[in-house]
Amino acid sequence: MYSYEDPVFRQKEVLFPDYIPDHLPHREKEIKAISSIINSALKNPESISNIFIFGPPGTGKTASVKFIFRKLEEETAAFPVYINCFRINTRMGVVYAVIFEFFRKVRPTRRIPSRRGVAYDELFDLLVSELKKSRVFPVICLDEVDHLLPRGSEVLYDLSRLREESIPVQLIMITNDQFVFMNVDPRIKSSLRPVEEIPYRAYTIDEMKEIIRIRVEFAFQKGVVDEEAVEYLAEVACEMGGDVRIARETLLRAGELARQDGKFRVTVEHIKQALSESQFAKAKSIVEQLSSKERKIISLIPENGIFYPEFYELYRRVYPSGVRDRMLRYYLERLAKYGLITMERRGIGGSYFIRLNVPRRIFTQL
DNA sequence: GCCCCATTCTACTCTTCCGC
DNA sequence: GCGGAAGAGTAGAATGGGGC
Numbered sequence: 001m002y003s004y005e006d007p008v009f010r011q012k013e014v015l016f017p018d019y020i021p022d023h024l025p026h027r028e029k030e031i032k033a034i035s036s037i038i039n040s041a042l043k044n045p046e047s048i049s050n051i052f053i054f055g056p057p058g059t060g061k062t063a064s065v066k067f068i069f070r071k072l073e074e075e076t077a078a079f080p081v082y083i084n085c086f087r088i089n090t091r092m093g094v095v096y097a098v099i100f101e102f103f104r105k106v107r108p109t110r111r112i113p114s115r116r117g118v119a120y121d122e123l124f125d126l127l128v129s130e131l132k133k134s135r136v137f138p139v140i141c142l143d144e145v146d147h148l149l150p151r152g153s154e155v156l157y158d159l160s161r162l163r164e165e166s167i168p169v170q171l172i173m174i175t176n177d178q179f180v181f182m183n184v185d186p187r188i189k190s191s192l193r194p195v196e197e198i199p200y201r202a203y204t205i206d207e208m209k210e211i212i213r214i215r216v217e218f219a220f221q222k223g224v225v226d227e228e229a230v231e232y233l234a235e236v237a238c239e240m241g242g243d244v245r246i247a248r249e250t251l252l253r254a255g256e257l258a259r260q261d262g263k264f265r266v267t268v269e270h271i272k273q274a275l276s277e278s279q280f281a282k283a284k285s286i287v288e289q290l291s292s293k294e295r296k297i298i299s300l301i302p303e304n305g306i307f308y309p310e311f312y313e314l315y316r317r318v319y320p321s322g323v324r325d326r327m328l329r330y331y332l333e334r335l336a337k338y339g340l341i342t343m344e345r346r347g348i349g350g351s352y353f354i355r356l357n358v359p360r361r362i363f364t365q366l
Numbered sequence: 367g368c369c370c371c372a373t374t375c376t377a378c379t380c381t382t383c384c385g386c
Numbered sequence: 387g388c389g390g391a392a393g394a395g396t397a398g399a400a401t402g403g404g405g406c
Contacts, residue, residue, distance in 0.1 A: 367406105369404105369405090369406085370404090371403095372401105372403090372404105373403100374399105374401075374402095375398105375399090375401095376398090376399090376400100377397095377398095378396085378397090379395080379397100380393105380394085380395075380396095381392105381393090381394075381395090382391105382392090382393085382394090383391090383392085383393100384389105384390095384392105386388085386389090386390105
């Protein structure tokens with residue numbers, strides 16, 4: 001049988017966003033700290049501390065927790081649940097996600113209840129009774145927890161209060177914003193205590209170089225990626241905030257470019273070319289998750305910006321049956337929160353000036 | 367027991383109102 | 387023009403009653 005060996009990639013999936021490596025270099029200290037908090041809670045459920053992880057994007061926060069969760073599932077009786085609050089950002093959504101995972105992993109024979117037509121309290125009571133019966137130790141990770149606030153913040157209070165029902169539950173909250181809980185209801189803040197804070201700092205150039213080298217070693221065929229290309233990529237990735245995702249995405253694109261030109265060698269030129277696109281990798285992944293309404297709205301914003309009243313007129317002209325003024329503002333506020341646009345108020349009591357933070361081609365390519 | 371349909375219940379979306 | 391709050395509207399699922 002004919003077998004084809006890729007001349008560029010050896011294990012391309014190493015560069016995919018959902019790939020969790022067996023070893024996370026330069027995050028051993030943080031992983032050890034988080035694991036130790038979880039393990040001591042497992043040994044002594046009376047002394048549970050919630051965990052608050054914060055730091056710049058692309059510094060391995062999510063990868064660390066997913067790495068720890070994999071070990072927890074393999075080696076302990078804990079019941080880890082990972083929830084991305086960008087997608088699941090209501091209290092009902094969070095409780096339903098926990099119940100869904102519980103019935104999938106712990107009680108696979110039980111029918112998963114419907115989400116619609118069931119009261120939140122009813123669903124929460126079901127969660128309480130099932131957790132009580134099963135005696136599992138839930139470790140719930142709320143990634144991008146800032147997207148849960150303020151609408152879904154009540155669920156933090158509810159989940160923390162499970163301990164009053166003698167259910168040992170540990171929350172892990174991940175965010176890029178260290179001060180995310182500053183304006184949260186004091187009642188909710190106090191319910192989350194005690195909290196252990198685990199800060200993640202941006203990678204240094206040397207650390208970035210090593211991380212890229214390891215990825216290159218596993219993902220590419222031997223000798224395909226030039227050393228100068230690795231060094232250049234590490235420097236630029238650090239200048240852009242130390243985001244490993246940019247480096248990973250760039251390597252993937254550069255590999256494809258090297259294949260296209262037929263020389264099967266990744267050079268600095270390939271990296272430069274790939275970087276022009278991958279610097280917007282994060283924005284692109286956010287845009288991919290937007291609802292069709294949000295995409296329609298952002299696609300209408302001109303490259304050179306527009307004042308809100310003018311934009312509302314434009315929107316209504318293009319989508320006469322679309323949302324009204326207040327709702328449009330609400331959607332724009334959300335897009336601003338995602339970092340895709342900037343809303344700057346011009347003058348005292350003046351209108352908002354809306355500006356795109358990413359090139360328009362990001363929306364049109366999807 | 368099964369099917370159909372109206373009713374009920376719920377979370378979530380969206381509009382309207384009003385004060386600043 | 388903006389933003390918070392209240393309430394109406396909507397979609398989806400469960401429930402219950404009637405007819406076969």
